[in-house]
Amino acid sequence: MNPIKELRADGSDPLFDKTNMLYKEFPSDFRQIRYFTLLIVQSAPLEIKEINLLEQQISEIIKNAVKHGNDCDLNKKVRVWYSFSSTHAHLIVEDEGSGFKDLEKWNDFNRKRLECLYQQDFEHLGSYVSFRTNKSDEQDGGNALFAALEYWNGGFVYNDKRNGVAMLKKYPQRRHGISIDGE
Amino acid sequence: MQTALLDSFAILPLAASLLAQGITGFFIFRIAKNNPEKFPDPIFITLSAFFVGILGIGSVLAIFLPGLLVYSIAIFIASILLLVIFILFNSYIPEIVEEVIPEVPAAEAEVAVEDPLIAIGQDFLSHVADSMAGEINLVRLLDFINETLMKNTGSDGGVVFLADDFEDIITSKSFAGKFPPPYKLPADLPHKPVRVETNFRYAQFNLGETVFGEVAASGKPLLIEDGVQDSRVIVNGPEDFLKPGSYIVVPLMVKDRVVGVSGIARLPTTKPFGEEEFRVAKAIALYAGSAINNVYGVQEILEHADLEREASIASKIQKTLHPKRLPDLPEVGFGSFFNATKGVCGDYYDIILARRDRIAVAIADVAGKGIQSCMVMIMLRSVLHLVTNTTKSAGTILDWVNKGITGKIDMDHYATLAFLSYCAADHTIEYASAGHQPLIHFKASTGKIEVLHQKTDPIGVERSSVYEDMKLTVGQGDIIILYTDGLIEALNQEGKQYGLESLTKVVSESKSMTAKEIATEVKHNIQSFVGSASLHDDQTLVVMKIKA
């Protein structure tokens, strides 16, 4: 079984190194979240877009920054550093908010969720499929970070203030068929 | 008696016969060795040994019983004659037999059994060509593979799995007949034939999971003669249709890659599969693996060609949408610099002389890449050319463009757009922007640069977005610059952006040049800044100089 993934905060993580990354910044306009995402992901090579999975994962992080970080305040900025190649996608997203306060609560919640999954306990799982804080509203799915931890397989880490997050995804090369390892 | 031996007349024939026996024996041995197919060894050697033996005994006995010498000579002659006849007869045997029964020697018999497999191979090759005519249809090919396997092995059921391109899973793509599932069915699946079949038809397994996943992981074919006894096969229930029979599972491979897995089954009421069916299945699996690989190969070529073609079509369309020549009027001059990045098709600019009294300049940056952004660009240009022909203000024009595009198409349709309309008679410019980069105004009278910025929505966000005009007055020698973010965000080798300051600096320094010359100055400046670093976005610059 895979080690349980959890969110962590470590500003000194190498993923926060911004050298050789492109940069864009946006006002925290909720209506333009998908547009901003498109501006970022249009630089990515076609092979790693996985049709639109990369775009979708990036839009979640930007949405979090705009909505939960900056409260959709048009005067607050979301800053994005990004770099793509045929084998990797690296992003850093920072907002001007006070940080992800419920990070530890989220980890506890996620642990319980993974336990239910491991035990195949679908009845209790129902209480752990959507993480909500008192700031969440009806439109929030509460499941973006569950997917993000799985998707960003090269690391997903918050800065010390927890108002910025760095992530890396490494891609395998496409191939037809499975090579035999030899048993 | 012994003195009889020394009689010269008895010794000579004896010595001669012994010699002759020796030579005969030697030659018989040699012939037998050199023609193993004509002389079935054991029999011949036995026979020859027998005769030589008889002669030998006879000769020895003749020492004591001279009378026997005659017999021994007779036997000796007889054996020579028999030998000769045997040799001659043997060479005739095959010919006689062939006339009577056109029989094939053992080696040729094996080729006759393999012939059907050669024909199947040819059939496969032609079917691959079929499945590529019109469109690449891998599923049709897989159905054919399944059918062929089942037919040639006398199977009751068959399934073909295909390996996923990215993950280590195999998915069922073709299913036919009656196939007692050898894998564990979901616990909540009712044991009804239709339900079980549907589950099997759409099944997916990880590498190593179930017999199919095991074969995919190992690349080794399996023959399971009795599913009930075999631990690899799961008995899902007491029902008749679930009782396992015999199975053959073969990997479909090319070199050392498993592209799929084929399974065939016989019901427990049918005679189980044996080595012969296993052999046939393995041979067909080889052809199948090859055929699938061929289809993949062609698909990849087409995809690559498609992408190349799309990029080149996008570029072509983009070029046609740009103005061929910039108008050169007595009151105002134009210059431009455009640098496209392969496959992007993002930037658009145009100078429209739709109204007699006004000149319109538009610049846009469509989000996204390729044909999709081209389509948005075409729509944008069409609407613009239509509405510019009216007396409406810049802001209203943007509003119309926005309403003409937003919510109309089911795909990414965002663009920034800046539009200005110049009236030479009163030297006024009406300017409106939809989320675009600011307008740069170099005032000749003060020598200063003004940057006009509007915080507005790009096109495509909401139908209700609001756009307003800004008015400015220009004088002789003034320069107006419109550009896209690809220009100022261009990076050099050190990762530094070109920036707005660099642009305004070049413009200030080139203030006395014509619009065309100014555009060229900026072009050289940015090219030397960027150096050999690669660009990831289109760059556009439009220069407008007030001449009078």
Add this chain to the structure above:
Amino acid sequence: MELKIRKNGEVYIIDVNGEMDLYNSYKLKELVMKMLEKNVQSFIINLEQVDYIDSSGIGALIYICSTVKKMNLKLAITNIHGSVKKVIELTKLMGYFPITNSIEEALQQMEG
């Protein structure tokens, strides 16, 4: 995003067309709630024409699922593919959602 409804016997099939994102996922939720008010007992949500879903879309499906479970009604989500399938796998909800690979299977399940 467009929503179309059709019937197969007593089962209502909702064909979703387009993208289920943070701007329009509420529409599916609202539609299902309306249908529940009209006492629909069996639903199939067909995502064959959906090629994009985000956390809001997943949230809408979660909400619909739990409501249907509470009311003891029948629901199936079918024809998920591409990135939609990947997102559901990433959130590990494949076992939680009543997913079938085809409308055929879903209908069979509801009859049985």
